[in-house]
Every structure is written in structure tokens, then in C-alpha cells.
Amino acid sequence: MEGIERTAMTDTWLKKHRQIYLGATRHPFILGIRDGSVDLSSFKRWLGQDYLFVRAFVPFVASVLLKASKESDENADIDVLLGGLAALNDEIAWFKNEASKLGVALASVVPHPINLNYCRFLESLMSPDVDYTQAITAFWAIETVYQQSFAHCLEEGSKTPDDLKQTCRRWGNDDFGQYCRALRSIADRQLAKASDDVVAKAEVNLLNILEHEVQFWNMSHGKI
Numbered sequence: 444m445e446g447i448e449r450t451a452m453t454d455t456w457l458k459k460h461r462q463i464y465l466g467a468t469r470h471p472f473i474l475g476i477r478d479g480s481v482d483l484s485s486f487k488r489w490l491g492q493d494y495l496f497v498r499a500f501v502p503f504v505a506s507v508l509l510k511a512s513k514e515s516d517e518n519a520d521i522d523v524l525l526g527g528l529a530a531l532n533d534e535i536a537w538f539k540n541e542a543s544k545l546g547v548a549l550a551s552v553v554p555h556p557i558n559l560n561y562c563r564f565l566e567s568l569m570s571p572d573v574d575y576t577q578a579i580t581a582f583w584a585i586e587t588v589y590q591q592s593f594a595h596c597l598e599e600g601s602k603t604p605d606d607l608k609q610t611c612r613r614w615g616n617d618d619f620g621q622y623c624r625a626l627r628s629i630a631d632r633q634l635a636k637a638s639d640d641v642v643a644k645a646e647v648n649l650l651n652i653l654e655h656e657v658q659f660w661n662m663s664h665g666k667i
């Protein structure tokens with residue numbers, strides 16, 4: 444595809460891999476939040492495991508920032524990524540607050556093998572062999588699954604219970620949506636000028652991420 448214009452690679456991929464994308468963003472765990480049938484134990488399991496995931500996500504995002512500072516010609520990318528780190532800071536504070544409300548002892552949560560597996564994958568993306576294009580594309584995909592999943596729970600017709608709405612707004616709000624669109628346009632810009640090899644690797648990473656996200660929901664749902 445080198446030499447051929449790649450204007451919106453992410454769009455092409457989301458169409459091509461629509462079924463697996465929907466598997467990640469319309470998972471039964473999310474549908475259970477959306478219709479109010481999710482049970483509290485699943486929600487608490489997700490909360491504890493996701494807290495651990497987010498802690499492991501911070502160094503990954505820092506690695507994307509480092510790659511941007513070395514490989515990107517656009518200063519604005521750093522601003523977007525700094526905003527992402529700030530959002531993660533808020534996210535961690537939110538997890539702590541929510542856990543204390545629900546009586547989840549975060550310090551005693553044991554990482555589930557599914558979680559560890561996803562964190563190992565994040566670590567592989569921090570390698571210097573993974574360039575900025577691959578890293579930013581992966582970052583966009585990971586954030587977008589949450590944004591799209593939780594935004595679905597706030598759409599008209601959803602029956603999300605009031606006490607779960609605040610969780611859904613954390614990722615489903617318009618600002619987070621705008622932030623994901625900014626990540627997406629950086630990813631598309633980078634992919635448009637990347638080699639075929641890098642584009643192929645970024646697509647494989649996307650598929651891996653979608654699979655990890657499905658597994659993560661399965662774990663939260665108690666189906667594994």
C-alpha cells in the first residue's frame with residue numbers, strides 16, 4: 444500500500460474489523476451496565492482489576508510521550524499526551540475514591556492472569572523497537588474502547604442505574620470523546636506516512652488490543 448494515499452487508516456480498520464470491535468465495545472459486561480443487570484460483585488472485580496491496569500498503563504503512556512518528543516514534528520502531540528497523563532492522574536484518584544465507597548481494598552487486589560497478560564502486552568509496546576506510530580495507534584485504540592463502551596451506556600434508551608452513571612461519564616463524556624478523536628487524528632497522520640511494515644504491525648497490535656479488552660471484560664464479568 445506504500446505510495447497509495449492512506450488518509451484514514453483507523454477508519455478502514457474499524458470497518459474491516461467491525462465484529463471484533465463491537466465485541467470489545469458492546470460486551471455483555473457493558474450491556475449489563477447499560478440495562479442495569481450487572482451485579483455488584485462483577486463491578487467491584489472490574490474496579491479492582493482496572494485500577495491495577497491503569498497503574499501499569501501510566502508508564503506505557505509515558506513511553507508514548509517520550510517517543511513523541513523524539514519522533515514527532517508536531518508540538519501539539521505533546522499537549523494531547525500530557526492531557527492524557529493528567530486524565531490518568533484523575534482516573535487513579537477516582538478509582539481510589541470509588542473503591543473506598545464500595546469497600547474494595549485496592550492494596551489487596553491480586554492481579555488476574557488476564558490482567559497480567561494485558562500488562563505484559565503493554566510492556567512489549569514500550570520497547571524501543573516499537574516506533575511512535577505503533578505506540579500512538581495502540582494508545583488511541585485502548586482509550587477508544589473505553590470511551591465507546593461507556594458512551595454507549597449513556598446513549599438515549601439506556602437504562603444505566605444512577606449510581607453507575609458517574610462511572611460511565613468518566614470515559615463516556617464529550618471531553619474524553621474529543622480527546623480520543625485527537626489521538627485518532629495523530630494516529631492517522633502518522634500511519635499516512637509510515638512504511639507498510641509499520642502499518643501492518645499497528646494493525647496486528649489493534650487486533651491484539653481488541654482481544655485483550657474482550658478478555659478483560661470477560662474477566663470482570665466473571666466468565667473466566
Ligand SMILES: Cc1ncc(CN)c(N)n1
Nearest residue numbers: 493496497585586589659
Ligand atoms: C482495560 C482498560 N482499557 C482502557 C482503559 C482506559 N484508560 C482502562 N482504564 N482499562
